[in-house]
Amino acid sequence: MxxxxxxxxxxxxxxxxxxxxxxxxxxxxxxxxxxxxxxxxxxxxxxxxxxxxxxxxxxxxxxxxxxxxxxxxxGRRMLSVGASPAERSMRDVALPHLRALHRRWESTVHMAVLDGQMVLFLEKLCAPNTISTPVIVGGRLPATSTALGKILLAQDCAPASAVRKSQAPYRRPGCEVGHLREIAYDRGHLRVDLSCVAAPVSANGVVLAAISFAYPSSEGDAAYLVGPLRETARTIGRELAGLPAATFRSMLAGL
CATH class of the missing domain: 1.10.10.10 (Winged helix-like DNA-binding domain superfamily/Winged helix DNA-binding domain)
Known part of the structure; x- marks a missing residue:
């Protein structure tokens, strides 16, 4: 009717x-x-x-x-307006791991997705007594000005939108996590005294998001943060990949 x-x-x-x-x-x-x-x-x-x-x-x-x-x-409630249900679902899966990373290293942690030539911030966990980052949850920044955007733009893998248009339910041929760039830096682009290092979050061969640490530029490459960041990104990716097939397809379709 x-x-x-x-x-x-x-x-x-x-x-x-x-x-x-x-x-x-x-x-x-x-x-x-x-x-x-x-x-x-x-x-x-x-x-x-x-x-x-x-x-x-x-x-x-x-x-x-x-x-x-x-x-x-x-306010943080604006995330519910600026992000799609798929992006909110992805954030919900990632949040416990981001909190653990944040508590362990007492550094500011971000999560973002690519939105055209911008990055949309899904989460930000601020560390006390650290340099403030010019980021708000639900806000956007030019992708080329952030480590998160650079790592997402630099992937050899097709973005989620291209995967949706293909006939493959999950994976595009040749789109393997092992072929992706795993780390990107932003050194003082937004603030001279602030740098970031980012890693991609991939599930079933699809790059879905990226996470990053912010740290003082005086620490150079902050090598001590790279391993924990990559491991957390992989953990989030494995959990997303472990979702029921229908749930994963629905989430992918919403990106």
């Missing part, structure tokens, strides 16, 4: 106005301005002070915006 036609009714002008203001404030944050004081939000949106405070307060109540370093940033 066909579904009844969708009937769109006009909303009160007041609600439309509030929604426009809320999205204007959310749009004020980007990879160059991940944290903003109220004065900057006002300047970038053109909203008056009282309105800005009122709308930010409402956004904080639902987790869309949160306080950070004397200003505001997008």
């Amino acid at each position: 066909p579904e009844p036609p969708l009937v769109v009714t006009a909303e009160p002008d007041g609600l439309t106005s509030v929604l426009k203001k809320a999205f204007a404030i959310l749009d004020a944050f980007d990879h160059q301005h991940p944290v903003l004081p109220v004065s900057s939000v006002m300047r970038r949106t053109g909203l008056p002070k009282s309105t800005t405070y009122r709308v930010i307060g409402a956004l904080m109540e639902i987790g869309a915006v949160e306080r950070h370093s004397g200003g505001y940033r997008l």
Whole structure:
């Protein structure tokens, strides 16, 4: 039986106005301005002070915006808006392993996927008393400016989107994990005093994501972090590969 036609009714002008203001404030944050004081939000949106405070307060109540370093940033709940169900499922599998890595080495850990020429950050676990990284969960950065993006762009393997278009249910011929580049660095691109090392997360021959450590540039290649990072990436990949076939296909189709 066909579904009844969708009937769109006009909303009160007041609600439309509030929604426009809320999205204007959310749009004020980007990879160059991940944290903003109220004065900057006002300047970038053109909203008056009282309105800005009122709308930010409402956004904080639902987790869309949160306080950070004397200003505001997008809240972690925005990940549920910016990421697909497949990306959220992948993050859920990876999170226990990322937490263990974070606790063991007391370094900031990231997880991201490729989104065109950008990387979308699915997770960030911050280490205390370390250099702050200009990253927010659900945010994006140019792929070429991050170790995560470099390792994802550098793979010999076709991306997940190309695998979906092939006839193979999982694996493209010649697309083996052993043929992939396993490490990429970003040395001071986003901040002179900050470097990152990243490793790909692969399952059934498909590169799905990447994880990284952030560390002070003064530590050079931070060789002591490479082994644990690669092992964690492999562990996450094995767990993803061990998902039921239908679940893995569904996750792959959603990327």
